[in-house]
Amino acid sequence: MRTLQRTVEDRALLRDAATIAAAMIAVGASFGAIAIAYGLPTWVPFLMSTVVFAGGSQFLAVGLLAAGNPLAAVFAGLLLNARHLPFGLAVGDALGPRLRTRVIGSHVLTDEVAAFTLAETDPVRRRRVYLIIGATLFTSWNIGTALGVLLGGATGDPNALGLDAAFPAALLALIMPSLRDRTTRVVALTGAAVAVLLTPVLPAGLPVLCALVGLLTLVRPRSW
Amino acid sequence: MVIAAIVALGVGTYGMRLGGVLLRGRLELSDALQRLLAMAAAALLAALAGTAALMAGTDFAGVARPAGVLVGGVLAGRKAPFVVVVLAAAATAALLRLAGVP
Numbered sequence: 001m002r003t004l005q006r007t008v009e010d011r012a013l014l015r016d017a018a019t020i021a022a023a024m025i026a027v028g029a030s031f032g033a034i035a036i037a038y039g040l041p042t043w044v045p046f047l048m049s050t051v052v053f054a055g056g057s058q059f060l061a062v063g064l065l066a067a068g069n070p071l072a073a074v075f076a077g078l079l080l081n082a083r084h085l086p087f088g089l090a091v092g093d094a095l096g097p098r099l100r101t102r103v104i105g106s107h108v109l110t111d112e113v114a115a116f117t118l119a120e121t122d123p124v125r126r127r128r129v130y131l132i133i134g135a136t137l138f139t140s141w142n143i144g145t146a147l148g149v150l151l152g153g154a155t156g157d158p159n160a161l162g163l164d165a166a167f168p169a170a171l172l173a174l175i176m177p178s179l180r181d182r183t184t185r186v187v188a189l190t191g192a193a194v195a196v197l198l199t200p201v202l203p204a205g206l207p208v209l210c211a212l213v214g215l216l217t218l219v220r221p222r223s224w
Numbered sequence: 225m226v227i228a229a230i231v232a233l234g235v236g237t238y239g240m241r242l243g244g245v246l247l248r249g250r251l252e253l254s255d256a257l258q259r260l261l262a263m264a265a266a267a268l269l270a271a272l273a274g275t276a277a278l279m280a281g282t283d284f285a286g287v288a289r290p291a292g293v294l295v296g297g298v299l300a301g302r303k304a305p306f307v308v309v310v311l312a313a314a315a316t317a318a319l320l321r322l323a324g325v326p
Contacts, residue, residue, distance in 0.1 A: 015305075015306075015307060016306040016307065023314075040226070041226075044230065047230050047234075048233075048234075051233075051234030052234045052237055054237055061229070061233055065226055065230075070225050070226060070228070070229035071229070073229050073233065074229050074232045074236070078237065081233075081236070081237040082240060083268050083272075084237065084244060085240040085241075085243055085244040086244060086261070086264050086268060087241075087244060087268070088242070088243065088245040088247070089247055089261050089264075090248075090262055090265035091265065092244055092248030093249070095245060097249065102245050105245070106238065106242040106244075107238055107242075109241045109245070111272055114265055114269065115269050118265055118266065159289075159321070160318060160321060161314060162289075162313065162321070164276070165288070165289045165290075165313040165314055165316065165317035166311075166313050166314040168272075168274075169292065169295075169296025169300070169312075169313030170310050170313075171272055171276075172273050172297045172300050173300035173309040173310070174269070174306075175266050175270060176300045176301060178262065178263075179266070179270075184266050187263045187266065187267050188266045188267045188269075188270035189270065191270055191271050192271045192274035192275075194271070195271035195272075196274050196275055196278055196279065199275050199282060200279075200282045200283075201282075208268060208271045208272055208275060210271075211267045211270065211271030212264055212267060212268070215263065215264060215267065218260075218263075
């Protein structure tokens with residue numbers, strides 16, 4: 001009975017992983033194609049997708065590298081990726097106590113891995129979810145990158161497929177269970193509003209970090 | 225220079241990932257603090273979803289993308305399966321663009 005339950009849950013997890021993997025392949029392909037279109041050497045997108053493995057910062061960095069500004073690429077990329085530290089704090093327990101698992105597992109920590117792991121409340125399943133989603137995304141992102149490099153402009157515009165709407169919707173679906181808790185909902189929606197309002201005036205990465213001020217809604221004035 | 229920049233970005237990003245994970249293992253967290261960390265992550269993810277849905281760079285993202293995300297969000301709120309949410313969001317944005325909506 002327990003195995004049956006587990007099989008059903010795993011099948012659902014694999015279906016969700018396949019959904020996000022398909023989108024990752026398409027966006028990875030557009031990353032590979034853009035890097036080549038910028039005139040960067042072929043190895044650049046491959047090295048980035050394996051070593052950096054953070055989509056947003058990769059798009060940002062190839063633009064700055066192509067413009068001959070490697071220092072800006074590093075700093076802008078790191079600023080954009082700073083959110084991984086709080087993500088590690090929030091879901092790092094899913095990797096368990098073994099150092100080897102934590103050292104390897106940390107590399108595949110992304111927004112989607114954090115969101116999938118956060119959505120899973122069962123402590124035993126959190127580890128499976130983290131590692132399966134992480135491995136799936138790493139593989140699909142790199143397959144996509146290779147396709148983009150090979151096919152170039154033939155991969156088409158991912159926005160024409162609506163993929164730019166698919167990723168925020170996927171994140172929304174994954175945090176929806178957390179948002180059913182009223183306190184979390186107030187914190188998250190306040191943070192999101194702050195981030196959106198600050199996006200026109202702050203460099204990429206900072207607005208999202210500023211969402212942490214949503215936690216201030218937890219501070220209740222002491223009643224006299 | 226390009227290879228050094230990519231390695232620096234990769235090492236720095238990995239350092240922040242591993243730093244968070246290892247720090248989590250070192251800290252003795254109370255239940256309340258664990259809840260706070262989960263809320264912080266939810267706020268960051270909501271901000272990512274919100275900015276990615278509404279903004280393109282520093283400008284507004286137009287109509288098609290937010291409309292797609294809205295459809296996905298409503299379906300997610302009604303507990304539709306993940307694959308349905310993602311496909312509906314993408315299809316809405318794609319069809320609106322096909323119809324000439326920016």
